Amino acid sequence: MATGSSWKMAREELTEISITDATDRSKRALRAVGYTETDADTICSHIMDAQVRGYGPTGLARVLTIADRVTSKLVGSHDMVITRETPASAQLDAKGAIGYLAAYRATELAVKKAKAGGVGIVGVNDTFFAGMLSYYAEMCTSQDLVVIITASAGAWVAPEGSYTPRFGTNPMCIAFPSGSKQPVIWDIGTSKIIHAQMKLAQLMDEELPEGTAFDKDGDPTRDPFKAMEGSLAVWGGHKGSGLAIAIQLLGALAGAPAHTGNTEGWGVLVIAMDPEMFRPIEDFKNEVDTYSETIRSSQPLKGNAPIRMPFDRSWEVREQTRQSGVVQVEQSVLDSLQKLIDGAQ
Numbered sequence: 001m002a003t004g005s006s007w008k009m010a011r012e013e014l015t016e017i018s019i020t021d022a023t024d025r026s027k028r029a030l031r032a033v034g035y036t037e038t039d040a041d042t043i044c045s046h047i048m049d050a051q052v053r054g055y056g057p058t059g060l061a062r063v064l065t066i067a068d069r070v071t072s073k074l075v076g077s078h079d080m081v082i083t084r085e086t087p088a089s090a091q092l093d094a095k096g097a098i099g100y101l102a103a104y105r106a107t108e109l110a111v112k113k114a115k116a117g118g119v120g121i122v123g124v125n126d127t128f129f130a131g132m133l134s135y136y137a138e139m140c141t142s143q144d145l146v147v148i149i150t151a152s153a154g155a156w157v158a159p160e161g162s163y164t165p166r167f168g169t170n171p172m173c174i175a176f177p178s179g180s181k182q183p184v185i186w187d188i189g190t191s192k193i194i195h196a197q198m199k200l201a202q203l204m205d206e207e208l209p210e211g212t213a214f215d216k217d218g219d220p221t222r223d224p225f226k227a228m229e230g231s232l233a234v235w236g237g238h239k240g241s242g243l244a245i246a247i248q249l250l251g252a253l254a255g256a257p258a259h260t261g262n263t264e265g266w267g268v269l270v271i272a273m274d275p276e277m278f279r280p281i282e283d284f285k286n287e288v289d290t291y292s293e294t295i296r297s298s299q300p301l302k303g304n305a306p307i308r309m310p311f312d313r314s315w316e317v318r319e320q321t322r323q324s325g326v327v328q329v330e331q332s333v334l335d336s337l338q339k340l341i342d343g344a345q
Contacts, residue, residue: 011134014330014331015330015334017326017334018325018326018327019052019321019322023044023048024281025060025334025337025338025341026044026048026063026337027040027041027044029064029067029337029340029341030044031065032341032343033066033070033074033340034070034074035074036078037318039076042077042104042326043098043100043103044153044320046100046131047059047062047063047100047249049132049318050131050132050135051319051329052317052318052321052327053132053321054314055132056132056200057196057197057199058194059327060333060337061330061333062131062196062202062306062339063337063340064333065129065136065199065200066098066129069098069128069129069263070098071139072298075096075097076099077096077097077102077105079096079097080092080093080095080101080102081093081095082109083255086195087113087117087121088117088119088121089113089121089122089123090113090122090234091123091124091255092105092106092122092123093124093126094125094126095126095279096126096264097126097127098128098129099128099130099151099266099268100130100131102124102268102273103124103149103268104134104136104226105124106122106124106268107122107136107140107149109122109270110122110147110271111143112140114140114145114272114273115145115275118273118276118277119272119273119277121271121334122269123267123268123270124255124256124267124268124270125254125255125256125265126255126256126264126265126301127256127264127265127266127267127268128154128263128265128266129246130171130266132153132187133149133150133172133173133187133218134175134185134187134311134314137174137175137187138183138185140175141177141178141183141185142177143276144275144276144281145177145272145273145274146176146177146272146273146275146311147173147174147175147270147273148172148173148269149172149173149175149268149270149271149279150172150173150247150269151168151170151247152168152247152252152260152266152267152268153167153168153170153195153251153260153266154260154262154265155167155259155260155262156169156191156195156198156232156262157169157190157231157232157233157244158231158233160234160238160240160241161238162185162239163214163217163218163231164231165230165231167246167247168244168260168266169189169191169194169195169232170187170189170190170191170243170244171187171188171190171194172187172243172300173187173188175311176288177275177285178285179286179288182311183311184288184310185311186311187311188235188249189235190230190235190236190240190241190244191233192209192233192234193212193213193232195209195232198224198227198228198232199224202228205223205254206226207223207224208221210222211232212232212233213226213230213232213233214231214232214233215227215229215230216230218230218327226272248260250267250269251266251267251268251269252333254269256266256326262314295307296308315338329338
C-alpha cells in the first residue's frame with residue numbers, strides 16, 4: 001500500500017496505559033505541536049473523552065493527524081472572532097482554528113444565550129476536525145438544554161449512486177437532558193466510515209472495511225490512499241444522502257461555503273433550546289426518562305441483544321473505563337506521540 005503520512009505505523013497489540021498518563025502524553029504532544037496550554041487542555045479533554053469511550057480513531061491517534069494538519073498553519077482560540085451577534089445568535093469566524101476549539105466556543109456561546117433567552121443559535125465558519133458532536137451535546141444537556149448540532153466538511157463522500165465526492169462525512173447530533181445522570185444523545189455520521197477511520201487506516205497501513213469507499217475511477221476499493229483520491233460511500237442510501245446534503249447546506253447557513261475545502265473552511269451549527277419555554281424542566285426530564293425505559297423494555301427480535309437508547313453504549317463504556325483507570329492504545333501511537341514530544345525539547 002502506498003504511503004502518504006509522516007506518521008507511518010503498523011497495527012499491533014494494544015498497550016495498557018493509565019488514563020492519567022494518556023492524558024499527560026496527549027497534552028504534551030499538543031503543546032509540542034504549538035498549541036497554548038489552555039488550547040491543549042481543551043483539545044485533550046475531547047480526545048480523551050473519545051478514547052475512554054472506545055473511539056480509537058478520534059482518540060489519541062487523532063493527535064497525530066492534527067500534527068500533520070497544522071504544521072504549516074496553527075491557529076488558536078485567541079484568533080477566532082465573532083462577526084455577527086444578536087441576543088439569541090452569534091456567528092463565529094474560526095479563522096482556520098481546529099473544531100475542537102471552535103465548536104467548543106460556539107457551544108459555550110449557545111448555552112449562555114439559551115439560558116438567558118430560551119434559544120441560542122451559533123454558527124461557525126472556517127474550521128476543521130470538529131470531533132464527536134456528542135461531546136458538545138453533553139455541555140448542553142448538563143445545563144438542562146436540548147440541542148441540535150450539525151457539522152459540514154470537505155467533499156470526501158459521494159451522493160447515493162455516484163462516486164464523485166460532493167459533501168463531507170457530515171455528522172448530526174440531537175440531545176436531550178434527563179432526570180438521571182445519563183442524557184439521551186443521538187450522534188451519527190452520514191458516511192459509512194468517518195474520515196478519522198480513513199486517516200488511521202493510512203497511518204496503520206491497513207485496509208478499509210468492504211463497501212465503504214471508491215477509487216478515482218469509481219471502482220470499490222479498500223485502499224485508504226486510493227479512497228482519499230476517490231470518495232467514501234454514503235450511509236443510509238438516498239435517505240442518508242439527502243441528510244448529508246441538508247447538513248452541508250446548514251454549514252453554509254453557519255457561514256461556511258457549501259463547496260468547502262477538503263482541509264479547511266468547514267461549518268458547524270449549534271442550536272440550544274431551553275425546555276422551560278414549553279414546560280417545567282423537571283416534568284420534561286421525567287418524560288424523557290419514562291420514554292427511555294419504554295424503549296429499553298421493547299422485546300428484541302430473536303437473537304438480538306436487549307434494546308438500547310442512543311448513547312447507552314458510550315456511557316457504559318466510559319464509566320467502565322474510568323473505573324478501571326486505564327485505556328488501551330497501539331504502542332506505535334504512543335511511540336509517535338513521544339517522538340512529537342521529544343522533537344520539541
